[in-house]
Amino acid sequence: MDWKETAIILGTWPHGERGVIVExxxxxxxxWRGRVPGGxxxxxxxxxQPGNIVQADWRARLEDQLGMxxxxxxxxxxxxxxxxxxxLDGLALLVADxxxxxxxxxxxxxxxxxxxxxxxxxxxxIWPALLARLELALLATLGFGLDLSRCAAGGSGPLVxxxxxxxxxVSEEAGxxxxxxxxxxxxxxxxxxxxxxxxxxxxxxxxxxADALRLTGFFLKRHxxxxxxxxxxxxxxxIIRRLKERDT
Amino acid sequence: xxxxxxSPEIERIIQLLARLPGLGPRSARRVTLHLLKNxxxxxxxxxxxxxxxxxxxxxxxxxxxxxxxxxxxxxxxxRRAQDVLCVVAxxxxxxxxxxxxxxxxxxxxxxxVLSPIDGTTPEDLGIPTLLERARRLxxxxxxxxxxxxxxxxxxxxxxxxxLRAALPDVKLTRPAQGxxxxxxxxxxxxxxxxxxxxxxx
Numbered sequence: 001m002d003w004k005e006t007a008i009i010l011g012t013w014p015h016g017e018r019g020v021i022v023e024x025x026x027x028x029x030x031x032w033r034g035r036v037p038g039g040x041x042x043x044x045x046x047x048x049q050p051g052n053i054v055q056a057d058w059r060a061r062l063e064d065q066l067g068m069x070x071x072x073x074x075x076x077x078x079x080x081x082x083x084x085x086x087x088l089d090g091l092a093l094l095v096a097d098x099x100x101x102x103x104x105x106x107x108x109x110x111x112x113x114x115x116x117x118x119x120x121x122x123x124x125x126i127w128p129a130l131l132a133r134l135e136l137a138l139l140a141t142l143g144f145g146l147d148l149s150r151c152a153a154g155g156s157g158p159l160v161x162x163x164x165x166x167x168x169x170v171s172e173e174a175g176x177x178x179x180x181x182x183x184x185x186x187x188x189x190x191x192x193x194x195x196x197x198x199x200x201x202x203x204x205x206x207x208x209x210a211d212a213l214r215l216t217g218f219f220l221k222r223h224x225x226x227x228x229x230x231x232x233x234x235x236x237x238x239i240i241r242r243l244k245e246r247d248t
Numbered sequence: 249x250x251x252x253x254x255s256p257e258i259e260r261i262i263q264l265l266a267r268l269p270g271l272g273p274r275s276a277r278r279v280t281l282h283l284l285k286n287x288x289x290x291x292x293x294x295x296x297x298x299x300x301x302x303x304x305x306x307x308x309x310x311x312x313x314x315x316x317x318x319x320x321x322x323x324x325x326x327r328r329a330q331d332v333l334c335v336v337a338x339x340x341x342x343x344x345x346x347x348x349x350x351x352x353x354x355x356x357x358x359x360x361v362l363s364p365i366d367g368t369t370p371e372d373l374g375i376p377t378l379l380e381r382a383r384r385l386x387x388x389x390x391x392x393x394x395x396x397x398x399x400x401x402x403x404x405x406x407x408x409x410x411l412r413a414a415l416p417d418v419k420l421t422r423p424a425q426g427x428x429x430x431x432x433x434x435x436x437x438x439x440x441x442x443x444x445x446x447x448x449x
Contacts, residue, residue: 010365011363011366017270046437046439046440049397049398050398050399073437076438076439078397078398078439079437079438079439079440079442079443080439080442082398082401082425082439082443083401085402085405085408085409088398088401088402089405091398092362092364092398092399092402093364095364096364096365099364099365230367231367233364234362234364234369234370235364238406238409
């Protein structure tokens, strides 16, 4: 068994003295692990940083074995952002999100979304919105998609909230009496294409991007992290805090 | 039925030694045999040294270093600058800096770096303790000597943010990144080259 394709490095764990187990998100194979002999060496460590785009070459005698992976660098994205705390937090949250995907399930759409976030990490006004959209898609992939297409309470008018109970959108009119209990739905996340940041529309406001990450974070925590006994990445709070600071 | 050629006691030593870094079962067997052949000059002193280490060496409650004294000899050394604190990820990093003799202040060993995948949080690394210590010592400079990796630098930025908020007058520095001694441009990766050129002087 073998395959070779473009992949994103998600993380490494020591394996023996010189080797590491590397986890990647492969373009057409999904989240996949393999052993990299010599992966702990001074030469290999820079290649295996989370977020780097690589050519992964996986081989094993049988399909269900861990197998060996050979890695060649395509784009050293991680190294470009080491001095940028905001981008590093984005990278950390992205990697933590992708780590939630089921192992060995093809997720080409998630790969494309992740690649887009990585390609825009140097643009701090854009990537948080891209990451929020990726998290929305991640929730749907994991079976906990939010229904943002129509008002859960049957109301009309613009959808501006999401019910924390049902994960369904609520219109401004129907949700007004419960505003303090509902989660804000930023316009750019609405599936009707009315939001900003789509096509030629302007970049979403920092406040809206913060609300979007708070919204997706709320449901990821409830449906995925807590049931799996995982801690919420600290990066999310820091990203939201920085977005709020930018907004004021 | 095949019989093992060594006694259970010797097998136990081999098993334990095989767990050490750099040793596998075969090399552990060679080490064990070498120790047993040199009882007086190696095995006995080693056994005593290990027993003594077990008894006396502990983690310094101040900085996280390993030493026989509590607080450790680095923390209590009056010749060291008390107002410069160097934050490192691991005791091995502290030893590396001491070998190089490049830092004459105090240390703070985190014991790891923040990792969203492994779930390592600021509390796991004792970062609140670091802030409290920096305040108590009235440090003037904190050197964030953490790995130049995504997780290492995420940790460094986290600590820098926390220190800026709690102790705004403290100077924050980090070791320079760039060309290693003996490094040739042709063999350096693009990120190291970028860092070297950004920090050129």
